[in-house]
Amino acid sequence: MSTKTNFKRIALVAVTALGAGVLSVAPAFAATTDALTNTSAALTAAASGVNTTGVCALGTPTAAATPNTMAVGGTQTVTTTTTGAGILTLTGPATWSSGTNFTLDSTRTVATATDTATLVLNITGVGTVVLSTATVAAPTVALQTFYISAVASCTAGISASNSYVQVTDAAAHVETQAQWSARQTAFNATGAAGGSAANLDTNFDVRTTFAAGATAYIAVRARDAYKVALTGSTNLLVISCDNGAKVNGTALGFYSTSSFAASTTTSNIPVVAATAGVPMSTTCTTSVNGVALTTKKITFVGDIATLTIAPSRNGNYELGTAGRISYVYKDSAGNTLTNTTPTLTTAGTVTSVLTELSDANYYATGTAYVSAQGAGINPAYQTSGYSTFNCINYGSPSITAYKTNAAGVKITSNAIDIRCGGAIDTYTASLNKAAFNAGDVVTLTITGKDAGGGVTAYGATPGTGFSVAMPGMTAVTTPATTDTESAARTGTWVYTYTVNTGSEGAYNGAVKIAVASTSAQYNKPLTVPYTINSTGAVSNADVLKSIVALIASINKQIQALQALILKKK
Numbered sequence: 001m002s003t004k005t006n007f008k009r010i011a012l013v014a015v016t017a018l019g020a021g022v023l024s025v026a027p028a029f030a031a032t033t034d035a036l037t038n039t040s041a042a043l044t045a046a047a048s049g050v051n052t053t054g055v056c057a058l059g060t061p062t063a064a065a066t067p068n069t070m071a072v073g074g075t076q077t078v079t080t081t082t083t084g085a086g087i088l089t090l091t092g093p094a095t096w097s098s099g100t101n102f103t104l105d106s107t108r109t110v111a112t113a114t115d116t117a118t119l120v121l122n123i124t125g126v127g128t129v130v131l132s133t134a135t136v137a138a139p140t141v142a143l144q145t146f147y148i149s150a151v152a153s154c155t156a157g158i159s160a161s162n163s164y165v166q167v168t169d170a171a172a173h174v175e176t177q178a179q180w181s182a183r184q185t186a187f188n189a190t191g192a193a194g195g196s197a198a199n200l201d202t203n204f205d206v207r208t209t210f211a212a213g214a215t216a217y218i219a220v221r222a223r224d225a226y227k228v229a230l231t232g233s234t235n236l237l238v239i240s241c242d243n244g245a246k247v248n249g250t251a252l253g254f255y256s257t258s259s260f261a262a263s264t265t266t267s268n269i270p271v272v273a274a275t276a277g278v279p280m281s282t283t284c285t286t287s288v289n290g291v292a293l294t295t296k297k298i299t300f301v302g303d304i305a306t307l308t309i310a311p312s313r314n315g316n317y318e319l320g321t322a323g324r325i326s327y328v329y330k331d332s333a334g335n336t337l338t339n340t341t342p343t344l345t346t347a348g349t350v351t352s353v354l355t356e357l358s359d360a361n362y363y364a365t366g367t368a369y370v371s372a373q374g375a376g377i378n379p380a381y382q383t384s385g386y387s388t389f390n391c392i393n394y395g396s397p398s399i400t401a402y403k404t405n406a407a408g409v410k411i412t413s414n415a416i417d418i419r420c421g422g423a424i425d426t427y428t429a430s431l432n433k434a435a436f437n438a439g440d441v442v443t444l445t446i447t448g449k450d451a452g453g454g455v456t457a458y459g460a461t462p463g464t465g466f467s468v469a470m471p472g473m474t475a476v477t478t479p480a481t482t483d484t485e486s487a488a489r490t491g492t493w494v495y496t497y498t499v500n501t502g503s504e505g506a507y508n509g510a511v512k513i514a515v516a517s518t519s520a521q522y523n524k525p526l527t528v529p530y531t532i533n534s535t536g537a538v539s540n541a542d543v544l545k546s547i548v549a550l551i552a553s554i555n556k557q558i559q560a561l562q563a564l565i566l567k568k569k
Contacts, residue, residue, distance in 0.1 A: 070151070093127045154226070163221060165296065302331035305411065422456065446495075507530055
C-alpha cells in the first residue's frame with residue numbers, strides 16, 4: 001500500500017473539550033466512512049505534559065461563523081488517528097510545537113504527519129486561526145477546515161448582546177424563542193409552559209400589560225462575550241423601575257442583590273404598580289455588574305372607567321337565533337381591559353321586541369374573545385368580547401349595558417340600536433348606473449327586508465329559487481342561494497358584473513327570490529332595466545336596421561314603378 005493510499009485513510013479529530021479534553025480534528029482524507037464519530041475520537045494528553053489550556057468558549061469550529069475561542073498563550077492538542085501521511089497547515093497567529101510523528105517547516109505553521117501524529121497548537125496573538133488539512137499529493141486542496149478565534153484574554157465580563165431579560169407573568173415561567181414564536185398566531189392562547197431563566201434565549205416578553213392588582217416578573221440570564229454563563233454567586237444584579245413601581249416588595253423602585261448567580265432560574269423578580277387599581281406605566285432597567293442589559297416598559301391597567309358597546313349581529317326573531325353586541329372596557333388611562341360580560345339593559349320599554357335583558361334567564365352568557373390587535377407583545381391579552389340577546393318580535397330597540405367595577409361604581413355604556421329581524425320577505429334590486437359601455441364594471445345591489453319591514457337577520461340567505469339574469473354581462477362571482485349579506489347588519493347582497501363586448505342594446509335584468517310575502521310583485525322576477533351603449537362600430541343591430549331600411553326603400557321604388565306603368569296604359 002502506497003504512502004498516498006495510507007494517507008487517504010487519515011482522519012483528524014475536531015472536538016474541543018474543556019479541562020481534561022483536547023481539540024480533536026476529524027477531517028477525512030479519504031471517504032467519509034473513515035471519519036471518526038464523537039464516540040471514536042481519541043482524547044489524549046498533550047505532548048510533554050502540556051494540556052489543553054486557554055479555551056474561552058466552545059463553538060462549532062468547522063464553520064467560520066462559530067469558531068472556538070481561545071486566549072493568547074493557550075494550547076490545543078491535535079491528533080490524527082489513522083496511519084499515513086498528511087499536511088496540517090496553520091494561518092493566523094498560531095504555531096505548532098511539540099508532539100510525535102510529524103515534521104515542521106521553518107515557520108512552524110506547516111506540519112507533515114508521517115504516521116498517527118500528535119501535535120500541540122499554540123495561540124501566539126490576537127486574530128483568526130485557520131487549521132486546514134490536505135494530502136501530500138494535493139497540499140493546496142483543503143479536505144477540512146477548522147476555525148479558532150484568538151483573543152487577548154478569556155476574562156470578558158458581561159455582554160449585553162449575549163444576555164437576556166424577559167418580562168413574564170410568573171416567578172417560575174419564561175418562554176423560549178420557539179415558544180414565543182408559536183404563540184404569535186394563537187390570539188387566544190395563554191402561552192406554552194415555559195422553563196427556568198437558565199434556559200432563556202430571547203428578549204421577547206411573555207406579556208407587558210397586566211391587569212389591575214396583578215404582578216409582573218422580570219427574568220434575567222447573564223452571559224459573557226463568549227456566551228458563557230457567569231461564574232460564582234457574587235455578581236451584582238440591579239433592577240430599577242420609575243414612576244413609583246414596587247420592585248421585589250420595596251416601594252423605592254429599586255432592587256439589588258450581590259449574590260446573583262448567572263440567572264434568576266425559578267425566582268424571577270416581581271414588579272407591581274405603585275397603587276393597585278390605578279393605571280400606570282413603568283420603565284425598568286436591568287444591569288449586572290454595572291453593565292446595563294436592557295430596559296423594559298411594563299403597563300399596569302386600572303379599574304374599569306368606561307364601557308363601550310356596539311351592535312355586532314342582528315338577532316333572528318323567526319328562528320330564535322340570538323343576536324350579538326360587542327363590548328370593550330377601558331380604564332381611566334384608555335388601556336383596554338379584560339373582564340367578564342356586562343349586564344345588558346333596555347334604554348326604553350321594548351318588551352314587545354326584546355326579552356328583558358337584565359334577566360339572566362333571557363340572555364346567553366357573554367363570551368370573551370381575543371382580536372388580532374392582541375397579537376405580538378401580548379398575544380394572550382383579551383381586547384374585547386361579546387354578549388347575546390334574544391328577540392320576541394321584529395324591531396330595533398335601543399339598549400345600554402352596565403358593569404360594576406372593583407370600587408363598587410356602576411359604569412354605564414353608550415346606548416345603541418340593535419336589530420331583531422327575520423328572513424327575506426320583500427326585496428328590491430338596482431344597478432349603480434342606468435347605462436354602461438363595453439368592459440364596464442357593474443354593481444348589482446339586492447336589498448332584502450324582513451316581514452317587519454326592517455333589515456334581515458344575521459345569516460339570512462336568498463334561499464332556494466334564487467336566480468339572477470343579466471343579459472350582455474358576465475358575473476365576476478356567480479350569485480348563489482347560500483350567499484349571506486355582503487356587509488354585516490345591512491341586509492344587502494352585492495354582486496359584480498362586467499359588460500360584454502358587442503352586446504349593445506336595451507335590456508331588462510331579472511332577479512328572483514322565493515320570498516314568503518303574499519304580494520304578487522315579489523313572487524315574480526323583478527326587472528332591472530339598463531342600456532349597453534354602442535362602441536361606434538357596426539353592430540348586428542345596425543346591420544339589421546340597414547337591411548330593413550333597404551327593403552323598405554326597394555318596396556317604395558317598386559310601388560312607384562308599378563304606378564308609372566299603370567299610368568301609361
